[in-house]
Amino acid sequence: MLSVNDLEKSFGSIRAVQKVRFDVKKGEVLGFLGPNGAGKSTTMRMITGFIAPDGGTAEICGHDILKDPVGAKRCLGYLPENAPSYRSMTVTDFLTFIAQVRGFRGAELKQRVDAAIERTSLGVAVRQTIDTLSKGYRQRVCFAQAILHDPEVLIMDEPTDGLDPNQKFAVRQLIKSMAKEKAIIVSTHILEEVDAVCTRCVIIAHGKIVANGTPEELKKKDPNGHLDVVFRQLTLTPEEQAENEKINKKILAAADAAEKKEAC
Amino acid sequence: MCPCKQIGTIFRREFKSYFDSPVAYVFLVAFLVLVGFLTFGMTHFYENRQANLTPFFFWHPWVYLLLVPAVTMGSWAEERRNGTIELLLTLPVTLTQTLLGKFFAAWAFIGVALALTFPIVVTTYWLGAPDGGTIVCGYLGSFLLAGASVAIGIFASALSRSQVISFVISLAICFFLLIIGFDPVVNSLAQWGVPTGVVNAVSQCSLLSHFDSMRRGVIDLYDISFYVGVMVFMLAAAQVVTDSRKAA
Numbered sequence: 001m002l003s004v005n006d007l008e009k010s011f012g013s014i015r016a017v018q019k020v021r022f023d024v025k026k027g028e029v030l031g032f033l034g035p036n037g038a039g040k041s042t043t044m045r046m047i048t049g050f051i052a053p054d055g056g057t058a059e060i061c062g063h064d065i066l067k068d069p070v071g072a073k074r075c076l077g078y079l080p081e082n083a084p085s086y087r088s089m090t091v092t093d094f095l096t097f098i099a100q101v102r103g104f105r106g107a108e109l110k111q112r113v114d115a116a117i118e119r120t121s122l123g124v125a126v127r128q129t130i131d132t133l134s135k136g137y138r139q140r141v142c143f144a145q146a147i148l149h150d151p152e153v154l155i156m157d158e159p160t161d162g163l164d165p166n167q168k169f170a171v172r173q174l175i176k177s178m179a180k181e182k183a184i185i186v187s188t189h190i191l192e193e194v195d196a197v198c199t200r201c202v203i204i205a206h207g208k209i210v211a212n213g214t215p216e217e218l219k220k221k222d223p224n225g226h227l228d229v230v231f232r233q234l235t236l237t238p239e240e241q242a243e244n245e246k247i248n249k250k251i252l253a254a255a256d257a258a259e260k261k262e263a264c
Numbered sequence: 265m266c267p268c269k270q271i272g273t274i275f276r277r278e279f280k281s282y283f284d285s286p287v288a289y290v291f292l293v294a295f296l297v298l299v300g301f302l303t304f305g306m307t308h309f310y311e312n313r314q315a316n317l318t319p320f321f322f323w324h325p326w327v328y329l330l331l332v333p334a335v336t337m338g339s340w341a342e343e344r345r346n347g348t349i350e351l352l353l354t355l356p357v358t359l360t361q362t363l364l365g366k367f368f369a370a371w372a373f374i375g376v377a378l379a380l381t382f383p384i385v386v387t388t389y390w391l392g393a394p395d396g397g398t399i400v401c402g403y404l405g406s407f408l409l410a411g412a413s414v415a416i417g418i419f420a421s422a423l424s425r426s427q428v429i430s431f432v433i434s435l436a437i438c439f440f441l442l443i444i445g446f447d448p449v450v451n452s453l454a455q456w457g458v459p460t461g462v463v464n465a466v467s468q469c470s471l472l473s474h475f476d477s478m479r480r481g482v483i484d485l486y487d488i489s490f491y492v493g494v495m496v497f498m499l500a501a502a503q504v505v506t507d508s509r510k511a512a
Contacts, residue, residue: 045350048354049353049354050350050353050354050510051510052507069358070356070357070358071356073354073355073356074356076354078351078354080347080350080351080354081347081350082347084346084347084348084350084351085348085351086277086281086346086348087346088281088284088285089277089281089284097273097277098355100273101270101273101274101355101356101357102355102356103269103356142351145351
């Protein structure tokens with residue numbers, strides 16, 4: 001449903017994204033992992049048509065993002081980082097605006113907005129302006145906006161960032177509930193999320209894809225099956241790993257010394 | 265779906281958003297007070313004992329110079345600050361549709377301010393027998409001038425994520441385009457020995473000289489197409505800038 005072909009983007013001399021290539025099929029939830037600054041958001045912004053790639057392209061439901069951007073955007077729901085929305089509007093007004101832009105009118109529009117509100121449990125807040133809502137609710141408003149037109153492809157940039165554990169759980173449940181009939185990409189740097197929702201994950205570091213497989217396959221790379229160890233091995237440069245090792249040794253030595261002192 | 269529907273949707277949201285905050289009301293009051301004060305206080309509307317709106321229209325370019333940038337400065341800067349630009353530009357609309365929606369919304373808002381000056385027309389009719397055609401023509405000219413200023417403002421707003429910088433850039437461009445047609449400036453250019461042809465050519469590029477003939481009641485296709493040209497050019501420039509600086 002979504003295929004990304006050799007996307008590239010540079011900002012000045014920094015090559016933010018280099019030849020990124022992957023596919024997402026219907027029913028898959030792809031975890032898009034990487035440290036901060038690895039190029040996750042840039043890749044997503046290129047797929048969603050917000051910024052133009054320097055090279056390569058992507059296809060969403062058969063629409064090339066460069067040749068038919070409006071067609072591609074129609075099949076796509078996007079939850080940008082930090083869940084932006086028009087703060088001075090009420091929840092209903094905001095969702096109605098999105099529905100209108102998406103081409104819905106009359107009874108269908110109302111039904112779509114109501115369905116999105118119900119799905120994200122926003123019922124109690126519909127008449128409030130968005131800037132009076134808590135962060136969790138604002139997140140839901142933006143989520144509602146992304147699923148309003150029941151898109152075939154759903155792209156979410158750090159959907160659980162800054163939410164409390166209950167809210168994180170709710171967002172994950174929501175993603176799971178839609179997983180069957182959509183192709184979903186979720187970017188994150190929270191590894192527990194991968195176990196919770198993803199059927200497959202792609203790890204990106206320094207603008208390049210360094211791993212692509214199911215969470216189980218990735219875990220096998222570490223003898224103890226710890227995903228965070230694998231993640232560190234894949235995303236840190238050898239120098240950074242050596243540096244980490246040094247710090248670790250120091251901490252261990254300090255702990256040892258403290259123990260000895262106590263023993264005396 | 266018809267592209268104008270998309271423009272209409274963006275337009276309605278933008279237009280409504282002006283009235284969501286007190287800015288709109290502050291602007292409307294400031295505009296009316298300023299125009300009223302300048303018309304009656306500076307150009308002595310009553311003391312002239314003439315039933316025409318020449319002193320009233322005389323001030324419009326200078327009031328727009330100050331207030332139009334204040335209306336347009338947020339149009340892209342605000343979207344950038346809140347991150348909603350990412351939302352807006354990943355919706356199934358083209359950048360041109362979004363830009364036109366924003367432009368018409370700001371223009372219509374200035375139009376509301378202009379329409380609220382109607383009491384001065386009523387007063388003039390009550391006191392004397394002004395020439396209706398001249399008044400209509402003056403309002404049309406003023407509205408076109410506002411449109412050109414709004415397009416410049418939208419362009420400036422696309423340039424920076426800071427509203428203050430947008431305001432200053434927009435003010436500087438508008439000021440330049442007014443001053444090159446302002447009589448004292450044009451006269452001193454001629455005195456410095458600049459060839460008449462060049463002086464005329466420069467002042468023809470001014471937002472002011474085209475308004476001058478319209479406020480005197482002359483509707484010329486040439487003047488109208490000048491303003492439309494400025495709007496198209498500035499919006500095209502805004503499109504290029506926005507396209508290249510989206511993520512900035």
